[in-house]
């Protein structure tokens with residue numbers, strides 16, 4: 001797994017991509033504490049575990065694939 | 076080991092945990108326990124008695140075996156707010172205290188049996204199990220379902236409810252289903268087109284979008300696409316929010332083939348509960364049921380019928396799971412591909428319920444997300460289904 005930093009909030013996660021469509025994300029801290037998007041939604045009453053994804057983080061992961069910092073392990 | 080066996084993958088069957096998961100466990104629909112009789116539940120390696128107090132109206136859960144001489148309270152009678160033992164009529168109240176012994180001058184000083192912590196929610200009864208004997212932390216609870224507790228509850232059907240006793244399997248087998256993308260094709264006859272898992276805290280979620288295989292007919296539920304958003308809240312209670320595409324009729328008719336004609340894009344909202352409690356380390360009681368939100372123009376009867384069909388569809392599905400479980404081995408070291416879901420991470424999450432609260436590690440509860448690339452698998456499955464349909468058409472001799 002490779003570290004990826006969220007461009008919006010600076011939160012760092014560990015990622016793995018077997019292919020373009022596959023994504024594995026291991027958070028390394030409490031999501032509702034470190035992530036701006038999660039924090040806002042949890043404050044508004046959402047349950048962190050029930051949020052499907054952080055859109056900003058998702059963009060950062062896509063960008064990391066685009067600029068080659070996150071490699072797709074698929075050969 | 077001979078040279079022939081070199082590199083052979085050896086299955087590690089492990090052994091089921093020696094304790095039962097910490098968490099809320101659903102025992103059934105509250106109404107089913109509110110008939111004035113004591114009910115016997117085989118769970119957590121013992122027997123429990125569930126009864127409703129005549130005066131307090133509350134549901135109580137006690138150990139079934141009477142501390143006097145071991146009589147089974149579930150075979151006794153409810154007397155006031157106590158359950159009376161069939162053996163010598165000792166009375167046990169909902170809080171576990173002996174409320175009286177009609178023939179004795181006094182009640183022994185330490186006459187107390189185990190009372191289980193209960194919760195009534197979603198018209199269901201839950202008990203809290205904790206091998207360490209602690210109460211549940213505030214954040215670990217069973218959420219209220221809108222269709223039961225919400226302002227629009229009147230628009231939803233009543234629960235249909237079914238149970239299935241599974242012998243010879245530890246309940247981890249059913250929890251594994253959360254991540255098992257491929258079995259939805261082989262065992263449940265669906266194309267899982269989108270599949271994502273999220274584990275965080277005590278919640279494990281499966282997001283799935285699927286459509287039915289054209290070559291199999293389960294004869295239930297809708298013939299259209301299905302969106303499913305299903306979470307385990309703790310080790311054993313899953314709420315599955317289902318959104319089912321319905322074609323023309325709303326009476327649950329299933330067309331055999333691909334009834335591509337109907338455009339009528341309405342969606343049926345269903346809540347399916349999938350829960351279980353351990354009977355012992357090698358068997359568990361599976362329970363499930365559904366409520367359905369009435370579509371515009373739907374009568375109560377039609378909604379009830381839709382809920383019944385949903386439960387029936389679930390029955391067919393679970394029976395196919397059970398058939399697999401009955402014949403498989405427990406496996407602690409599954410051999411996986413990139414198209415399989417995160418089995419190891421799910422089990423790491425599940426482990427939190429089997430260790431002391433103080434030993435729950437961050438890695439068990441930290442947020443983890445896994446989105447499977449379903450494209451390759453579905454391509455292979457689509458062509459398999461097409462072949463099946465083609466060879467079937469050949470056999471039935473289309474075009475005289």
Ligand code: FES
Pocket residue numbers: 141142143144145146147160161162163164165
């Ligand atoms: S064993 Fe229950 S009253 Fe004697």
Ligand SMILES: [Fe+2]
Pocket residue numbers: 252258262263392396
């Ligand atoms: Fe299954």
